[in-house]
Amino acid sequence: MTPTRPNDHFARALKGRWWLDARLRPGLAVTLGLGLVAIMAPLLAPGDPAALGAAADRLAAPSSGHLLGTDLLGRDVLTRLVHGSRVSLLVGWVSVLVAILLGTGVGLAAGLGPRWLDRLLMNVTDAFLAFPRIFLILLLVSLTTPSLLLVMTVLGLTGWMSVARLVRAEALSLRERDFVAAARGLGLSAPRVAFIHVLPNLLPTVIVAATLRVGGAILAESFLSFLGLGAQEPMVSWGAMIQQGRDYLLEGWWLTTFPGLAIALTVLGYNLLGEGLREKLDPRSSREGRDG
């Protein structure tokens, strides 16, 4: 009884061996590889990443024993990098999930709801956008004891605005389409129209936006950890590792260099995947990037 969905393109894009698509391959390879590393961290790098090393091993340069060197407490940098991937990916994914759920909810309500609701929600969105995000994050995160949960919540609560705008714009154009008019004409309830008829057609937009945001969230987390506001010892985080090497830029260059490269590789992977998905799922648009 549902009239044809306009979004056959999405279904078609996902048919067949879509993961072999050249546009998706680099991003998929990097993100899947890093995901595996995070999941299998205890197997790949056995031993406690926080355990202190021998005194002779402190601040040792990369060698065959410690491929990426050791830190001030003699801990193996490679082991810590492998374990640190868990924090970055967890924060990236969870905070983006929160932001996407919030943004999609707000966007749908604004795009499909009555006009006054649209105005109200868009003004709230603009108010949030009118604020340097990092400032708001710092303010909120520094108010109580730093924790990973707090970082994820705050990043999620400050990252939904551009998703809301995207979803609203898409919903506004979808509500004019025949199949939505038909669904409404059949007397279906508003939530049913929103979730069964409109939402599935928004999925490509939402998936692309989510992927492009993971990188931004990982960057934000690393900066917070760099400032000491993110994950706390004994948890390992790449940003905190960079902070620990900051006073040893020359004598211990590996302390700052490698965690930074790890962050860069992860973020680049998600950005490449997001770009690839955008070209594949949403060929007409390349309008919206990600916010700071």
Next chain:
Amino acid sequence: MISWLARRVAVSILLVFVLISAVFFIVRLAPGDPLDQVVEQEFGTDSMDQMRRQLGLDESLSRQYVKWLVASFRGDFGTSLRQQRSVGSIIGEALPATLLLTVTAYLLHLLLAFGAALVSADRSRRTLDQGIQGVGLTLYSLPAFWLGLMLIMLLSRKLGWFPAGGMHAPDARFLDRGAWLVDLLHHLALPVATLALGSFMGTARHLRTSLAEVLDQDYILSARARGLSARRVLFNHALRNALLPVITLVGLSLPFLLGGAVVVEVVFGWPGMGRVAIEAIWARDYPVIMGTTLISALTVVAGSLLADILYRWADPRVRLSSQEAR
């Protein structure tokens, strides 16, 4: 146009008001206050209470709020709880430093973005274009604070070409004008490079898409058909129209730039608003937090207002369509 502008300005003012009011309550409702840093045993509970009274922290939230509102309206942002100086003078010192940093960085950012986009418009330079895209996307994926540290490590600590941080050499006040300026630019180079290199690809991609769309239009074809040179078509016909969407982007880049300045100021010890704000947040220095919040909110809201005005001025079509739409 006038009534639209009046409404838009009114909404902006309301927005700033709501924002800083929200920050006022968030900061004060959070656990801890400015005296937490003072060790309680050292002073005893009695004198702590007395200090709280002096600072007006014992009054009810609503009274503190009203007091603060009235004072702010008069342009009095209070005195820093930590530095015993007026918030106005602290900001007055930090704001020019941040403006110098962000404006210079933004100019370089635009220059790089336009360069990258123009290369991509020239179809004979495919390889160069792809190279720039790759390098740009990689730079875009780097943590800015780490990029800064790497530049310090290589160009400052290792090679000694640039100072590692700060805004002036210790002996800057004894230098004559020219040498003073050279010293300032010398200190400015790495922070500006960090900010611009890490971000220009965002604008470049928008500009690139916009330019590609314009180059597909019929009037470009007709300009070419009239025998105009490729350069002339690109600059006089295509670029002008491709700039329209970018104007909005310039306004929206402001919050982003201010955010980037926070990162860069921390890494390079640049004495600007970002550092002042972070130090104030650490110390729960309420008046300074409110002052820096107000200034950044004002800047951002003014930026997006300016972008809206420019956009309407540059593109008459918007005036018509926006009247119908909303």
